[in-house]
Amino acid sequence: MQEHAEISVRPEEFRQRGDVEHREKTFELNHVSVSYGDSRAVHDVSIDIFHKNITALIGPSGCGKSTLLRSLNRMNDLIPSARVEGELLYHGEDIYGPKVDPVQVRKVIGMVFQKPNPFPKSIYDNVAFGPRTTGMKGDMDDIVETALRRAGLWDEVKDRLDDNAYGMSGGQQQRLCIARCIAVEPDVILMDEPCSALDPISTGRIEDLMLELKERFSIVIVTHNMQQAARVSDMTAFLMVELTADEKSRWGELIEYDDTAKIFTNPSDSRTEDYISGKVG
């Protein structure tokens, strides 16, 4: 953590607090909107995202799920036209505060992408990359092994750590990317459709892994797969694309946010029900 950063919560410190296992807020979004240039992608989202929960963002293509996800760790900063409005608090602190270092934010709030994107390096070096870059203390072999174990990959790769990551299967590569993300001990893992490039067996392994990882990390996942959201998530946010009458402008809006069980069995909004039941979408 750089001295000037306003974000003062350290994951290890947060984990040591004994009384926060459930429903402690990791994020508070108050009237968050994200635009690209003049075009609004997500409008006026207010939700709390809870500690050690899996939170799913679902909704039809273009409703702004990925945009909203990227706003949680300032990945949108990397898109020059992107602008975030409203208040986005992380453990009570403004993540867009003027003194916050976005690089530090992305270390504490890691991200796994749709397509596995390992570096063209050895399996070991992929996992060691983050800890080396951030100057993490400790024995590097231990750090790498712990991350690979937590990602459910150790037994498969322990005898080939020097092999190039490109020689792994897609599912293994995605678990390697998860290992790379957790090697720097983040607090939150953002996952943008992490299984969409994977076969059903690899998808099942990642879902099992998510359920294990939430013992330690908060997870926010964008998924097109409603069964996946229903299977793994604790909370679900459903977004939809809204259109102006002349259909010239469109933007994403939050329709409903609740316990996943409620969203999938007894949603409050008929639009959620229509989407979940496949009537629209």
Ligand SMILES: Nc1ncnc2c1ncn2[C@@H]1O[C@H](COP(=O)(O)OP(=O)(O)OP(=O)(O)O)[C@@H](O)[C@H]1O
């Ligand atoms: N880098 C960008 N520059 C300009 N517009 C963008 C950019 N990324 C997304 N958008 C626009 O923002 C809106 C929301 O896109 P976003 O990818 O967040 O939606 P999504 O719900 O994740 O979609 P999908 O499910 O298809 O991935 C869309 O209209 C999209 O065209």
